[in-house]
Amino acid sequence: MKRLIAILFSPFFFIWGCVAQTIEDITLPHGFVTYSRGENYNRELCRAEIAPGMTFDEIHATERLITKKGPYGGDITSQISFDGKWVAFARSLSGKDAGSGGNNYADFGNWDIYIARVDGDLPVEPIRIAHGYFPSWGEDSTDKKEKTLYFSVHEKTCVCKIKINDKGEITEPQQIVGNIPEEGYEGFIFTAPNGQFAAYRKSGAVYTYWFEGPNKGKSILMTAGCHPHVSADSKWVYHANRHAVRSDGSARGEAGAGGLYHYGSSNDMNWFVTRTEGDNTIINKGRESWLCTLYATDFRFDTEKAVKISDMAGFIDIHVYDDRASHKAAKLNRKRHEKLMTQGFTSAPANTYKGISKEMFDKLPINKKGEIFTWINDAADSRIINSKGEFLRSCRLVPYGLAHLGKNGRMRLAGGSFQTNDQETLDAMTVSAKKQNQITLELQFVSFSNKVSGPARIASSSKDWSSRNWTIGQEGDKLILRFRTPQNGINGTNNEIELGKVEENMPYHLIISYTPGMLLWCLNGEIMQSTSLTGNLNNWENLPFIFGDEWSGERRWYGEIQEVHIYAYAFSPKQMKDRYKSSKKTLSTLLPEKSTRLKVLILENSAEPSVEQIKEQGYSRCLTTRHIRIIESENPQLPAGKELILKEWIVLGLQKINNRKKGETYTLQLVDANEHRELQNEFTVEGLSVFDLPVYYNQSIQ
Structure with missing residues (x-):
């Protein structure tokens, strides 16, 4: 008999088998998610529970309101502290209809930072912390009495931090961590948990700017995009062009199941949450959001859908408990992913590889091999x-x-x-x-x-x-x-x-x-x-x-x-x-062939037709022949003083190329023309006074 584990979530109660599976044999962790439910002014901050074996309907049934929305509309950009006790979020200062619906997320200077305790009874009254946007928790928010909370102040293009205790009281006043360079600045500042850098948008692309560490003072390009999220380990930046890039620019991962907007990574770096539906035209609206597995290394950032969280969620984040169930889920999922990477994918869904029926073979415009x-x-x-x-x-x-x-x-x-x-x-x-x-x-x-x-x-x-x-x-x-x-x-x-x-x-x-x-x-x-x-x-x-x-x-x-x-x-x-x-x-025939680098003297050129003459004859390209003498060579089989016939392109796409004058020297990379039978049917100018010399071909274009 499987041992059953009972976990109490006030006021909900769940039981799961310790090896219960979900989509594609993925094992869910034990934790919870927070998100903004709804659209525009009506968005409310909510929490839902996750446990092994749970389905979308079961997760949805656990949804609870964290706090009543502010007087001017929805609360967004929720971020959970690493110990799972607090959520930080942004609350609108005034109701605006600019952008895609109410409380336009891109109105960067129109928000204040709040926190709310989420490890007890809900809903609760939130606590205002400061004026700012895009909050993120520091590495010290794991289980310490004092936690660092980072946020951006758009009007000053800077990152600030505040220390908060377990009562939500400010123990160290607001300090500036550093300023983002103003050149090309377009907002979206999100600070890394280690406090060394922030990701932001500059001139249509996402960059990281480094306040401390080995890249101090540098702006490093990620890729074109916006709305960045820095992963919980401060090593990856994911943003709205569905790109995951190493924060120092050294590697790029696959977006996988990640969506265009709204995402978060778990404190143990084994899970990723994302809104998978919609683009920037509905940025202020909650839509379908998913929990995904995350496989992150120094060179990979892979995500795969595990279970749907909500049909009306946005600005989502996840916390995973440090317990046996979560450890087991992480171990099983990583083992599964590594097996798929090394052994290939042999368990595709039924009917994935349908082939072609005999009836279709007769109807489709294809050959016997099924080729179009x-x-x-x-x-x-x-x-x-x-x-x-x-x-x-x-x-x-x-x-x-x-x-x-x-x-x-x-x-x-x-x-x-x-x-x-x-x-x-x-x-x-x-x-x-x-x-x-x-x-x-x-x-x-x-x-x-x-x-x-x-x-x-x-x-x-x-x-x-x-x-x-x-x-x-x-x-x-x-x-x-x-x-x-x-x-x-x-x-x-x-x-x-x-x-x-x-x-x-x-x-x-x-x-x-x-x-x-x-x-x-x-x-x-x-x-x-x-x-x-x-x-x-x-x-x-x-x-x-x-x-x-x-x-x-x-x-x-x-x-x-x-x-x-x-x-x-x-x-x-x-x-x-x-x-x-x-x-x-x-x-293997695609391996570049060995060529010989030679310095040669042009002794004679064939008479070259003009581009117009070539065009009149119905051609768009033309080869010529030249009589050359080797001046310098590193190939003993082609020593200095040896004479050759050079074949090379003089017109391609009705463009004149490779212009060479008699009596001048050139350095060329040559190959044996006998190995290039494709040249035999090309229009070639042959008017040299010599013809019984070895023929070599120059593939380069100048």
Whole structure:
């Protein structure tokens, strides 16, 4: 028989089994949450209990009013002291309708700080502490007689602190901890529990400003966003663009189940609470809010939904009791999370991987493999032939700008893009996605640079920078997914997923599969998952494919791509593993080839046509040949004095490049042209007086 534990919450009484489970086998802790219930002027500060095995209805039934709302409307930004005895919050000084409803949260100078005792009978009369906003408790609020309470004073752009005893009396008067730099300042000051820094908004982005510690005097950029929360251990900053960033900027976590606004982290750093519904248009309104697991390390910040708390909550926080039930929940959940990270995800919900029925095979515009689109390289068969043997279409990609074919006919992105506007292909993806409500994307790529941002577009089905079906991008060394659903927005940015890290010149095989509520991906054989993406694919549009940039430009990516496949069904973890194993041979061909650095003298140039002449002949790119002599070399097989024929691009995307003059010297990185058969079908100028010399190819563009 399981041992039952009884816990008394005045005036409520609960019993739970010590191993009771909830969503996805997650064990709940023993604790409570506080939040603002309701909308605008009517928001009231409430408390609800949490215990292992409780459901949403049971949690909702424990809801109690902490204190009656103030005379001018709702009480917000509640923060629980680390010992669970007090809650600090902001109370409006006057009723205003500016912004999204009454008591606009962005009216930063219009609030006072109050505290209320929450470990006894409720409701209680709150105690006014000072004028200010965004309260947060110090590390010393664990169980000491005196506690530090931090808050911001918007009018002075500063952080202040006050000491409070267990009676709610001020024992040390208000002091200024430090001032936030005024340049670009836009409010939202939230102070870390360790008191060393505060997170704030500056020029449309979230920064941390450091009063003490190793970064004293520095402002460190997190990412674009607002409304920051500093985690209970002072190591992470989570904010309203659904980004979790290390407070010193050294790492970035995945938002996971985190919402756009209103969040808190537990004192033991194992739990995260968030309002999951709504955006800044309803910032002053309570909406659906959830308790989530939190897995935080020096490099990870992962959250996963556990149980819904309320349908009308905002500005939520959580306290977890330091008892056996909470310790056990934390241990079980961390063990579960680490197992999923190392062993893959094999317990997906029923019908997650539906595949394609025989009936659908006959109806969908796909081939026998279930592919909507296939482009291995420029030389491979890219035809879509259905299960009846009927030809449907060819999958073509056309280079634009400085993009061109690389070794083995793959895409080489060097400041341009490969595109397809074929309407049949675009129709096929949209029709298949909407009918199947699932999709898989697969490609192989190598990145030449981590100095890209935007994110830079590796592959995308999009219209411009603000509208897409999906985008695989690179932000610095991070691999990013933006994915459109009704819940995730037309730009796919409500929940931007970080897929992993990218090293320069390292080949990667990536598979991404989606069914509503389940995103699964495999990066070089490592399988990961997120349940934070929800919604169907019914809002997808016929948007063209583009590789290496966005249609509006300014999102350039530098690297090579091959083996692009889009499937009309979601892959299982096993299918992903099998695909990765079978791709290793072709993946290795993406390793950058060895080149030789040479200093050369131009002896002769072929006569070069003008851009207009090339265009008149129906071409947009052109190679030339040059007679060169090696002046300096580190390769004994290509010694100084040896003469070669140089082949290189002089026009790409109808742009003139690589201008070189006879009699001048240049330093080049050359490879054997015989290894680049893709050049044989390119328009090439050949008018040299010599022709029986070894031919070398310069891939760089100047």
